[in-house]
Amino acid sequence: xxxxxxxxWNVRKNIVEMIYTAQSGHPGGxxxxxxxxxxxxxxxxxxxxxxxxxxxxxRLVLSKGHxxxxxxxxxxxxxxxxxxxLLGFRNINSMLQGHPDMNKIPGVDMSTGSLGQGLxxxxxxALAAKLDHKDYRVYAILGDGEIEEGQIWEAAMSASHYxxxxxxxxxxxxxxxxxxxVTEVMNVTPIDxxxxxxxxxxxNINGNDIDEILEAFDKAxxxxxxxxxxxxxxxxxxxxxxxxxxxxxxxKSSQKRRI
Numbered sequence: 001x002x003x004x005x006x007x008x009w010n011v012r013k014n015i016v017e018m019i020y021t022a023q024s025g026h027p028g029g030x031x032x033x034x035x036x037x038x039x040x041x042x043x044x045x046x047x048x049x050x051x052x053x054x055x056x057x058x059r060l061v062l063s064k065g066h067x068x069x070x071x072x073x074x075x076x077x078x079x080x081x082x083x084x085x086l087l088g089f090r091n092i093n094s095m096l097q098g099h100p101d102m103n104k105i106p107g108v109d110m111s112t113g114s115l116g117q118g119l120x121x122x123x124x125x126a127l128a129a130k131l132d133h134k135d136y137r138v139y140a141i142l143g144d145g146e147i148e149e150g151q152i153w154e155a156a157m158s159a160s161h162y163x164x165x166x167x168x169x170x171x172x173x174x175x176x177x178x179x180x181x182v183t184e185v186m187n188v189t190p191i192d193x194x195x196x197x198x199x200x201x202x203x204n205i206n207g208n209d210i211d212e213i214l215e216a217f218d219k220a221x222x223x224x225x226x227x228x229x230x231x232x233x234x235x236x237x238x239x240x241x242x243x244x245x246x247x248x249x250x251x252k253s254s255q256k257r258r259i
Contacts, residue, residue: 004210007077008038012239014073018089018096025090025098027243028236030070032174032207033141036232037074039213040139049079052106058136059125061110063118064143064172065099071108072096080107116149118142119169123159126167126227137221141170145177148186153198159227160199168220169200169229172207174236176247195229207232 011034019025037060041047045058062071069089076083081095088094095104099113110121122140129136142152159167171191179185188194192202201223205212213232220228237243 004038004042007042008035008210009239010077011038011070011073014076014083014086015069016240018069018073018086021087022090025069026066027069027240028176028246029064029143029172029174030067030073031238031240031243032234032236033064033067033172033232034070034073034238035208035210036141036170036172036213036234037070038077039210039217041074041078043214044217045139046136047078047107049075049107052080056134056136059109059122059138061118061122061125061138061140062100062112063122063140064115064146065112065118066115067141067143067172068096068098068100071100072105075105075107078107081105115143115146116151119152119155119159122167122169123155123162123164126159126164127162129166130162130164135166137166137168138164139168139170141172143177144171144173144175144182144188144191145185147171147188147191148182153194156195156198156200163225164227165224167227168217169195169227170207171229171231172234173231174234174245176236176245178247180247192229192231195231199226201226201228203228203230205230205232207234208238 015030019027089096100108102108102111112118122138126138175182196202203216205216216230
């Protein structure tokens with residue numbers, strides 16, 4: 001457990017260093033999901049940095065692709081590529097673009113960035129596993145602002161219809177998006193009841209608590225004939241005192257030429 005907490009802090013340090021060096025990025029939403037990604041890659045998911053395209057690996061779709069710095073930090077910690085690459089984040093000559101690119105970055109299973117589309121891709125992966133009689137699991141991390149997109153709910157309906165019990169959706173519920181509080185911009189609450197009405201197995205947790213995260217993943221694996229959604233209540237900018245719960249930390253812009 002302490003090892004996972006240490007890993008999560010290392011991930012956060014990498015996120016801050018990457019975005020500060022680039023003078024560009026989305027620190028708040030990356031920091032809020034750092035614990036979730038750390039638990040996935042260092043405890044939950046069956047992945048191998050030496051064989052990133054293993055057909056039997058578990059898959060991760062970071063649907064909220066603007067939080068790419070968190071995914072890159074975890075992949076580097078896991079050994080998918082050298083940590084030195086992190087300092088090229090958002091540089092035009094770097095493979096680490098502002099949004100994940102499955103064609104350039106080892107360990108990235110899906111190119112994302114157009115909000116609302118990641119869950120559909122995750123559905124396809126999970127359905128493919130069913131059709132191919134494979135045991136791998138698929139995880140999709142959504143932003144709470146992102147679920148204002150209608151395609152999310154079409155995808156939720158499909159996931160339930162096809163009984164994708166190998167799919168685990170995680171909503172990073174920090175209640176802040178670029179224009180303000182989610183509950184004020186376009187209120188999506190109650191999130192849990194909405195997913196429940198679509199036939200999901202619903203779990204509510206503190207998404208910055210390692211113990212609760214691991215317990216939720218165990219429960220998700222035991223759900224049969226329906227997908228699981230974990231509503232992970234998090235703090236935007238978690239771990240950096242002056243960033244926590246600050247909407248201005250949703251985005252840091254730059255005049256430099258970046259991707």
